[in-house]
Amino acid sequence: MRGDDLVTLFSAPPAAGIGYRQGVVVEWNPDTAENVIDIAGAQLENLSILNTSESLLLAPGDVVGVLTAGASWCILGRLTIPGTPQAAATIGAGLKAAAVIGNTSISSANYALNGGPTVTTNILRTGRAYVSFASGMDLDVGEAVALVVVATGPGGVTWSSSTVLSGSNLLTVSSGTLGGTLSLGGSTGELAAGLVPGSWTFELHSRKNAGTGNPAVYDRNLSVMPL
Structure with missing residues (x-):
């Protein structure tokens, strides 16, 4: 004392x-x-x-x-x-989730939104949130895609997940070993810390990781829970 x-x-x-x-x-x-x-x-x-x-x-x-x-x-x-910024941040800081249903072809090797889900929420003064995401993938032989969460906060501050959801991580598909299209999916998440308190927009980005064709992602989901 x-x-x-x-x-x-x-x-x-x-x-x-x-x-x-x-x-x-x-x-x-x-x-x-x-x-x-x-x-x-x-x-x-x-x-x-x-x-x-x-x-x-x-x-x-x-x-x-x-x-x-x-x-x-x-x-x-x-x-x-009531009526203070602290009250607004607390009330708007519950679990937020978004989903995009249906297939989207991925042709670029650079990460982009590609029509993926977007979530906007208020990060509390703790500066922490649990971020999780999931996706299905349609891959031909030798193809792979990867997904990652990218977020933008107050003043243009950015954050991206260190966890990547990748078809090549879930299953290795080597050219000549399989025929036709392989459908698979997965989910992952991580604790985001050190975020600037305030309004943040989280986006699920995707890119082509390997292959000569255009792999696809489907039924993408993104959830953010401020802590």
Whole structure:
């Protein structure tokens, strides 16, 4: 517990043993929930959390409600004021998903949207989101395609997934070993971290990886969950 003088904090304990206070988050570790909360000028370390899901959202500067019960002090949750940017970001930050049904031929060796799904969502102050995507693939002998997520955020900041969904990764198709068209599919995902808070647009890009013909992708899906 920090602070040289806790008189202000404890000078007016709740008459019935149960009370409510407000505090400001000074420090918050999103991985361990270790915290420092300023209440009436005194800094308390590592208060317990009643609403565990709030541990994904809290950040320094947030105002939180604190429940007091005798010597126990617990964080109830963050106070979100309607009409503020913080409220707008939180409300618009749920799971967002998009899908494009049907086949699309891929002719370029450069990554491009190629009519793929697009998702726009608000990244919270944690700067993290879980991104997942899936696709089917129609490949002739020796052909391969690859898919990757590319995103653009506030001020033109960009991010791309390190995970690539590729037909050549799922199954190696060597020229002369198979005849006709091979249909296959897969899905993958990863945690995106260090994103600038604000509105982000995520796109599922694809490209031709190998072969002389034009392979195709189909039934592409993209999901983004801010954390």
